[in-house]
Amino acid sequence: MVGGSLQSNTNIKLPLAFILYALAAFVVAQIVLLINSDLLTMGQFRIPDIWMGAHFLLLGYAVMIAMGAMYQLVPVALLTPIWNQTFGFIQLIVTAVGITAFSILLGLAPNKALYGGMIAVIGVLMFIIQMVKTINKQEQKNMMTAFILGAIIFLSLTIVAGFLLAWNLSIGGIASHGSILSSHITFGVAGWFSLLIFGFSYKLVPMFSLSHGYSMKWAKPAFFTYMTGLVILIASFWAKVATLETIGWIGMLGGFFFFVLDIREILTKRMKKKLDKPFSFSLVAIMNGLGVHVLAFAFSVFGIHNITVWGWLIFLYVMGWIVFSILGYLYKIVPFLWWTYKYANKIGQEKVPTLKEMIDEKTSVILFTLFIISTAGLTVSGLLQINITVFLFQGLLTLTSLLYVLSIIRVLTK
């Protein structure tokens, strides 16, 4: 028999603090977008107020959640403790200050955004150092390591490109602003977030569904095909060759499809027949992600380059795939963190609640349904440019986000 012990010992306060900041940023982002719903209707995404909302959503919410979750999940997925937790707390403060300053400056004084951006970049760099040092300690690298490292490389590229954009807004002088912007968005949403969600899903989906005996045979093809597609797509922004763009989207669609094949196999071999509802919502997000990739490929083949259509497609990519994935997984991660903090020392001594008892599943179903309705309604209204319904659906999305955050905070009272 081979024995072994894992002492991950991540201080629960670290991931929780990241998550609490992120939840606040999530609501702020929705409020900013609600106030500017008329601009959304007109399909004007490249203006300061929308930048502020988008960066509160993507940097403040999604990146901070991803960071907090990684502090908790990397030791679990890679069986390796975090390199330096004190460094993690310092990184949290620097990043939170940087992201807040950067997002606000982007909206109110874009010509000074560079200064907020600098602090945010330092925070992200600290995070990258933390993760690379942690992954270096992992004894046996596997495909999850590849996905996580790939995601971190793209996070680095995202902040380099973002920094160049902020430089251009503040000082100017860098050519190819449009190509850098397209690369920045692709690095961030597809490179960083998608690879990260792929990687963690290989650990979380079998864990939450109690699946055994699956092969992960498509993980390697998924990684290399998606990475190749990404690189070709980004090259197309610079070479400005339409065929390259289509080939890039084929690669990304293929990679995503291979990932879905693995997830499907994991689910068919699951022991837990009745899945938790929030986790099922994360699985819905995977299908959304596949759908958006199919649409992007189709638009590319048929030469649809309308900026409003692509703007809303990016919105769907962010909300339907990335944000929905995170919203679902958080309903598992936060109860786990809080349970560990409050009840871990009582197991075996007295009756403690199960993780499922920490959340209100019925409420989660209502909230997730509202998220789907508001996101779909917002997209259709935006494409049809109907001001009143854009306002109403963005209002519904804001209200749902606020209720979601309250439902997560309620977990912390149990």
Added chain:
Amino acid sequence: MSLENKVGAALFEVIDPELGINIMDLGLVYGIAVDVEDNVNIVMTLTTPGCPMHDSIKAGVERRISQIDGIGDINIDLVWEPAWTPAKMSERAQEMLGFA
């Protein structure tokens, strides 16, 4: 009741908080041995290596057994081979998961 049986019975009260099923019905406990000095050695596993509940469940086992009168030292040997499989679960656990 022998001390082994008392330990075994006590472990039915240690619940995996993710699944809501005790670790005995889940088949996580591979062996319980009590020596002449009443020291307990438990060989057990978890449903997956790197289970986030690792520390909590192991400490819970230790805590529950320490409540038994006359128990000596407690040693928990966490192993990954043979790997846990769903076949190790009792029928009751399989029913609770909707599998049986």
